[in-house]
Amino acid sequence: KQEVTQIPAALSVPEGENLVLNCSFTDSAIYNLQWFRQDPGKGLTSLLLIQSSQREQTSGRLNASLDKSSGRSTLYIAASQPGDSATYLCALLESQAGTALIFGKGTTLSVSS
Amino acid sequence: NAGVTQTPKFRVLKTGQSMTLLCAQDMNHEYMYWYRQDPGMGLRLIHYSVGEGTTAKGEVPDGYNVSRLKKQNFLLGLESAAPSQTSVYFCASRPGGIYEQYFGPGTRLTVT
Numbered sequence: 289k290q291e292v293t294q295i296p297a298a299l300s301v302p303e304g305e306n307l308v309l310n311c312s313f314t315d316s317a318i319y320n321l322q323w324f325r326q327d328p329g330k331g332l333t334s335l336l337l338i339q340s341s342q343r344e345q346t347s348g349r350l351n352a353s354l355d356k357s358s359g360r361s362t363l364y365i366a367a368s369q370p371g372d373s374a375t376y377l378c379a380l381l382e383s384q385a386g387t388a389l390i391f392g393k394g395t396t397l398s399v400s401s
Numbered sequence: 402n403a404g405v406t407q408t409p410k411f412r413v414l415k416t417g418q419s420m421t422l423l424c425a426q427d428m429n430h431e432y433m434y435w436y437r438q439d440p441g442m443g444l445r446l447i448h449y450s451v452g453e454g455t456t457a458k459g460e461v462p463d464g465y466n467v468s469r470l471k472k473q474n475f476l477l478g479l480e481s482a483a484p485s486q487t488s489v490y491f492c493a494s495r496p497g498g499i500y501e502q503y504f505g506p507g508t509r510l511t512v513t
Contacts, residue, residue: 320500331491332504339500377444381500387410388459388493389502393443 290315290382294392301368302400308364309395311378316356321391322351323363324377332377336363368399403427407492407503413511414482422508425494431497433475434459435467437488439508444491452477456512482512 289347291314301307311321320339323366324332334341335347336352338361351364361378408423419510424433435447446459448467448502466478475494479486492505 322501324504331506332493334501334503337501359439379444379502388436388446388449391444393441 290318290380290390292378292380292390292392294376294378294395296392298396300398303368303370305368306364306366307368307397309376309378309397310365310367311361311392312362313359313361313380313390315382316359317382318356319325319381319383321352321361321378321380321387323350324379325363326375326377326394328374331377334367335376365397368397370401372398373397373399405492405493405494405503407490407505407508410506411509413513415463415513416480416483416513418482419478419480420482421479421512422490422492422510424475424477424494426475426492426503427493428494428496428503429472430494430497430503431472434467434471434502435475435477436489436491437461438491439488444456444508484512486510487512497509499501 293312322337323335326332333346338345338354347365354361375394379391405426431452436444436448438444445461447465448459448470450456453472467477490508492503495502
């Protein structure tokens with residue numbers, strides 16, 4: 289059974305730091321991987337989607353990479369800001385059929401000014 | 402374009418009561434999903450639908466029923482609510498050809 293793990297569960301950094309969030313999965317046979325952001329009491333906002341054939345995706349200060357062979361994805365946040373404080377979730381889709389995303393439990397990021 | 406909307410946003414039920422949560426999307430998406438999010442457990446799939454008139458069980462389907470009579474709506478029903486169903490419920494949808502999922506704002510349900 290596929291399992292998705294995110295370490296650390298919580299991370300605190302000062303403003304301006306570059307940081308990396310980690311996501312690992314046990315079965316490399318995935319279709320795609322998606323990173324989400326969740327603010328307290330809110331829904332999930334999609335940040336980046338990486339197809340299984342891709343190695344990375346970039347959006348602004350965010351860069352997500354995917355290494356299927358090692359079962360890892362990373363989300364790199366450059367020049368962090370207090371507004372980046374949120375919980376970041378990674379989730380993967382095992383096939384293009386209708387089955388749903390399998391989620392990690394998230395990393396809660398706090399950026400202090 | 403409202404995206405994915407959920408009704409209601411909050412609800413308090415007594416044990417044994419029933420209710421229906423409504424999810425609506427205006428993006429003509431084929432696939433729709435219901436998840437629940439609990440502290441320490443992450444998001445878990447309850448039921449999903451791959452098209453109008455179809456439904457399927459997810460990881461934690463017990464105690465819930467669903468219907469998708471119209472493509473744009475996905476209903477989640479609790480026939481006899483239990484305290485273990487206290488959770489935040491999220492609906493999501495995605496198109497058939499592109500696989501990014503879009504989430505609704507959530508429904509916070511408390512069963513006393």
